[in-house]
Amino acid sequence: MKKIDVMITAFRDGFQSVYGARVLTKDFLPALEAAAAAGLNHFEVGGGARFQSLYFYCNEDAFEMMDACRAATGPDANLQTLARGINVVGLESQPSDMIKLHAELFKKHGITTIRNFDALNDVDNLDYSGRCIVDAGLKHEIAVTLMGLPPGLSGAHTAEFYDQTLQQILKAEIPFHSVVFKDASGTATPAVVHETIKLAKKHLPGDVPVRFHTHDTGGTAALTYHAALEAGVDGIDLSMAPVSGGTSQPDVMVLWHALRGSEYDLGINPDKVLEAEEVFKECMKDYFVPPEALAVEPLIPFSPMPGGALTANTQMMRDHDVLDRFPEVIGAMREVVARGGFATSVTPVSQFYFQQAFNNVMFGPWKKVAEGYGQMVLGYFGKTPTAPDPEIVKICQEQLKLEPTTESPRTLNDKDPKKGRAAAEALLKENGMAITEENVFIAATCKDRGVAFLKGDGRVQVRKNAAPESAPEPAAPATAPASGGGDGTYTVTLEGETYTVEVKGDQATVNGQSWPFQVNQSGGAATQPAAPAPAAAASASSDSPAPAAPAATGAAVSVTAPMPGVVLKVLAKAGESVTAGQPVVLMESMKMEMNVEAEFPGVIDSVAVSDGDHVVADQKLLTMRRNA
Numbered sequence: 001m002k003k004i005d006v007m008i009t010a011f012r013d014g015f016q017s018v019y020g021a022r023v024l025t026k027d028f029l030p031a032l033e034a035a036a037a038a039g040l041n042h043f044e045v046g047g048g049a050r051f052q053s054l055y056f057y058c059n060e061d062a063f064e065m066m067d068a069c070r071a072a073t074g075p076d077a078n079l080q081t082l083a084r085g086i087n088v089v090g091l092e093s094q095p096s097d098m099i100k101l102h103a104e105l106f107k108k109h110g111i112t113t114i115r116n117f118d119a120l121n122d123v124d125n126l127d128y129s130g131r132c133i134v135d136a137g138l139k140h141e142i143a144v145t146l147m148g149l150p151p152g153l154s155g156a157h158t159a160e161f162y163d164q165t166l167q168q169i170l171k172a173e174i175p176f177h178s179v180v181f182k183d184a185s186g187t188a189t190p191a192v193v194h195e196t197i198k199l200a201k202k203h204l205p206g207d208v209p210v211r212f213h214t215h216d217t218g219g220t221a222a223l224t225y226h227a228a229l230e231a232g233v234d235g236i237d238l239s240m241a242p243v244s245g246g247t248s249q250p251d252v253m254v255l256w257h258a259l260r261g262s263e264y265d266l267g268i269n270p271d272k273v274l275e276a277e278e279v280f281k282e283c284m285k286d287y288f289v290p291p292e293a294l295a296v297e298p299l300i301p302f303s304p305m306p307g308g309a310l311t312a313n314t315q316m317m318r319d320h321d322v323l324d325r326f327p328e329v330i331g332a333m334r335e336v337v338a339r340g341g342f343a344t345s346v347t348p349v350s351q352f353y354f355q356q357a358f359n360n361v362m363f364g365p366w367k368k369v370a371e372g373y374g375q376m377v378l379g380y381f382g383k384t385p386t387a388p389d390p391e392i393v394k395i396c397q398e399q400l401k402l403e404p405t406t407e408s409p410r411t412l413n414d415k416d417p418k419k420g421r422a423a424a425e426a427l428l429k430e431n432g433m434a435i436t437e438e439n440v441f442i443a444a445t446c447k448d449r450g451v452a453f454l455k456g457d458g459r460v461q462v463r464k465n466a467a468p469e470s471a472p473e474p475a476a477p478a479t480a481p482a483s484g485g486g487d488g489t490y491t492v493t494l495e496g497e498t499y500t501v502e503v504k505g506d507q508a509t510v511n512g513q514s515w516p517f518q519v520n521q522s523g524g525a526a527t528q529p530a531a532p533a534p535a536a537a538a539s540a541s542s543d544s545p546a547p548a549a550p551a552a553t554g555a556a557v558s559v560t561a562p563m564p565g566v567v568l569k570v571l572a573k574a575g576e577s578v579t580a581g582q583p584v585v586l587m588e589s590m591k592m593e594m595n596v597e598a599e600f601p602g603v604i605d606s607v608a609v610s611d612g613d614h615v616v617a618d619q620k621l622l623t624m625r626r627n628a
Contacts, residue, residue: 001265005042005209005235005251006081008035010280011432012044014243017215017307018293020315021053022462025065027287029072031280032352035240036073038272044237045069047081047106047114048347049312051089055446059458063109063438064476070110078112080141083133084347085118085125086382086410090445091348091372093381095413095420098444099129103136104443117143117182119349120341122382123168124408134175141211142169142176145344146196148187149341150302150334156342156385157188166200178209178235183224184346186215190227197231211235214249215307219296221250222258229264238266241277242284246294247307253277288463290314303333304345305354313354315463320564320589321616325361332357332365339392340377353377362563366392371398371593379405379461380412420444427451448568452612459612556605556623559596561615569611572604572622585609585621602626 011032015023032043069079086093088102106114113132118125126142133140134265144165149157162181169176181196188196193212200210212228213401214221225236237249244251253273256266293311305313317323337358342347355370374396375381377388383406393404399599405412413419424444425435433439433454441451452458565587572584583595584604604622609615 002263003265003267004233005211006266007039007042007044007078007211007235007237008240008252008269009044009213009237009249010035010240010243012046012048012050012082013237013307014239014248016049016053017246017248017311018243018289019287019463020057020312021049023284023287024058024460024462025060025068027282027283029068031240031276031283032069033072034276034279035273036077038276039269040273040276041073041076042078042080043069043073044080044082044115046079046111047083048469051137052446055442055450055453055458057461059453059460061438061442063105065549066106066109066111067259068497079110080113080115080175081111083114083116083129085116085122086413087348088129088445091351093125093409094444095416096128096410097421098419098424099410099435100135101421101441103129103132103138105437107136107138110140113139113141113177113181115141115143115180117145117180117346118382120343120376120382120384121145121165123165123174125173125382126169127172127174128410130174130176139177140175141178142174143180143181143182144169144196145346146181146183146188146193147185147304147344147346148183148189148192148301149342150304150337153334153338157192157344159192159199161385162196163199163203165201167255170203176208178211178276179204180211180213181228182346183212183214184309184344184350185300185304186221186224186307187215187301187304187345188214188224190220190224192205193224194227194231197228197233201232209234211237212621213237215247216245216250217247217297217305217307217310218300219298222255225250225255226258228304229259240273240280240290244283246296247292247310248294251277254454263356286464287466290318296363299327299330302411303330304337305330305333306346306350309345309347309350309354313351313358316589319614322362324563325358328361329354329357334501336360336366336373339389340373341388343376343381343384345346349371349376349381366395369396371400371472374400375402378402379407380409382409428454431455447621457612490518490587557599557602558620559584559598559622559624560618560620561587562594562596562618563587563589565614566596567609567611567613567615567621568593570609570622571595572598572607574604574606576604577627578602578604584624587615596621598624600626601614 011028015021038496046062051062054062054065073079083089086099088094089097116126116130116133121144130140130142144162146162147157155596178201197210204210210233212233214224238252239249241251250270253270256268256270292314314323314326317326333353336353345353352370352373356373359368359370360366377393377396397404417423421440424440427443428435428439431451431574433451439454442454567585568588569586571586572578578584578598580598580601584598585596587594587596602624605625607622608620
């Protein structure tokens, strides 16, 4: 029998793949303890999207979460996190000081191993980050990222391409303890995986463990894992119910069953693992599971979208009332991947692909370049596997007003005064925060939203079926008032679910999310609030919206949200003079930050939103008057 090491991904990748990474620590710790008690000893517990999501959506500290995981599993467990090369745990690349601090802090807070990958398979991006991991006293698992190209496309992502990447790693003499071939979208074919592992085994020393990671989004994970095992892989990644299958990894019990009678031993006690899964199911019973999270999606091999990104994006589209456009966005992925240089569809590139496909659908093809996608095409994240389409390079260059570069992104970051320790410390001082290593790293990687957490201004935005424990007691049922003078709290029942709705002026707030509120009166019948118009209605055509007519001097004009999203920061105050093109509101939509700009020179008349407000497309943000 060949013993196969199993890393349980449920408490990182499982959470990201099913719940968009939004899970509270207190809710899952009993399940982690039960899994450790069942004899499981290798867990993925942090990094990747599970770093930022704790500050953005859970109002928790990721370092405290890692400490809690160590306490729950004991001193001997192999606790692993995920790092994105020089991006470490951010969506943008970092300078040298933050890459080094990342490794030191994760070691300090109980981590054993860091899996280190680069979506572009640019070995230069793995070099310094890998050395920092080893220097900090951690085990370094270096990754080669895999993806199956949509049928009809070629140029990269073959077994030979992956073997060349591994040989570049060996030539660079990057220190590592193990190698993983990571397929975040679950689209690499079993044949390619089998050949890739066989080639790796030829070139690696015999004592270096080789691992394989995939998702079941396309329905082929069990077959692909078997191909990897047949090629000689030493370890695989599996999840646990209720966050297994579909967009996540196959369940450990499913693969245990699939391998019964074979030469491969996963080294688990099935009865104890089943008991731990029952504890896990009880822990997660109140969390909303999007239907697409645990389903096989046959479109994925044609438009590779990682499991962890798929549900995060569909959840955001659901939140912003544009989920009906999802098939169009997935359909637009193929062109975005093909013309962008074939970087692997894994964070952050998977998000760049999705953002650009989303923009192509909502604004028209290539009318609006997503900043991350454009920077990748122009070389600011490193070298893509193949050269991007020259036409797309030109479009990105013109829209972002950036020149292409071949300079190392880490070198660029080291020269950027807006990045690194000095910038983070200045941000902390500006907000009266303590200068600790942890706070510096949080401010550097999470910026304003990290500082909002540190100031106590964070919000819990996990998705549960039941109302949060802190929700106010429902008010007595009431009939919605006629227009005007209807401020108050009401109980609304919709499809059997009861919601507490606070009405103030033209806004209705449900569980902390605000929506425009409109009341219509007809024939003396009882009135009711009108549902917010779907944001898709504002973009029913793929063409860019026509520009508004110029405002008359002195006339008050509304500045509205171009897309549904969250107000990160109101940048202008009532009475303030602004110039044409000056940013007046900073928004986030679909993980993209965007500035809403003044269309003409004038004075801010009034501000209708606050930092942290959720808004729909075309919702009024503020009003302004044109200068005489």
